[in-house]
Amino acid sequence: MAGTTPILVHNTDGGCPTVDFAHGTSLKNAQNIRDNGLNTDLARANANGGKLNRPGSFYAHQISGPTDPGVQSAYEWGLRVDPESPSSVLIGRLPQATYDGLAEQGLVTVRSVGEGVPDETIFHLDAFPTLNRDMTWLTILTP
Numbered sequence: 001m002a003g004t005t006p007i008l009v010h011n012t013d014g015g016c017p018t019v020d021f022a023h024g025t026s027l028k029n030a031q032n033i034r035d036n037g038l039n040t041d042l043a044r045a046n047a048n049g050g051k052l053n054r055p056g057s058f059y060a061h062q063i064s065g066p067t068d069p070g071v072q073s074a075y076e077w078g079l080r081v082d083p084e085s086p087s088s089v090l091i092g093r094l095p096q097a098t099y100d101g102l103a104e105q106g107l108v109t110v111r112s113v114g115e116g117v118p119d120e121t122i123f124h125l126d127a128f129p130t131l132n133r134d135m136t137w138l139t140i141l142t143p
Contacts, residue, residue, distance in 0.1 A: 017096040020138070021060035021121060024074030026085035030140045033090055037132035040125050058123040058131065062110075063091070066141070070118040075143060089141040098134040102127050 025033070043056030059077070061070025071089055078087035102108045107127040113120050123131060 018093050019096050019099050020063050021092050021094065022063045022068070022071045022074035023058065023060040023090045023092065024076065024078035024081075025088060025090060026078060026082035027088040027140065027142050028085040029081060030088040030090040034137040034140060038128040040128050043125060043128070056125050058128070060092070060121050060123070061118045062121050068118070071141070073113075073118050075141070086142050091138045091141065092131075092135045093138055094131070094135050098130060102130060 023030075023033075038058060040056060043058070045056075061068075061074050063070040071091075074089045075087055078089060081087070099108065102123065105126075107124040107130075109122040109124075110119050111122065
């Protein structure tokens with residue numbers, strides 16, 4: 001549970017399987033995403049593309065609950081974002097069918113980060129409109 005919100009992977013909302021993701025960022029950015037959705041222009045302006053050379057991609061960890069190691073990994077990533085705003089973890093829920101469709105279109109990459117660190121799920125910029133339409137932002141955790 002995150003407050004009163006259940007956080008589970010492959011739970012069912014109205015019979016539709018879902019998958020949950022943890023995204024580490026600053027509290028300010030988490031609130032902006034929750035309130036306004038993902039913005040491709042802002043994402044591009046604030047990223048260098050990383051090892052996959054995908055500037056502005058949305059990085060997250062698939063999680064199975066609030067004690068999942070992906071939540072901690074996301075929190076640690078958030079520490080790097082903005083020293084003026086507390087590190088936070090934005091939790092989102094996506095229908096499994098939506099996730100599968102994005103993966104089939106090549107708009108999702110799952111990569112190993114390293115030993116002891118959960119795999120990273122990377123949503124390409126072109127996935128943002130779908131994420132904005134179908135992702136339910138459950139909560140923001142700010143330890």
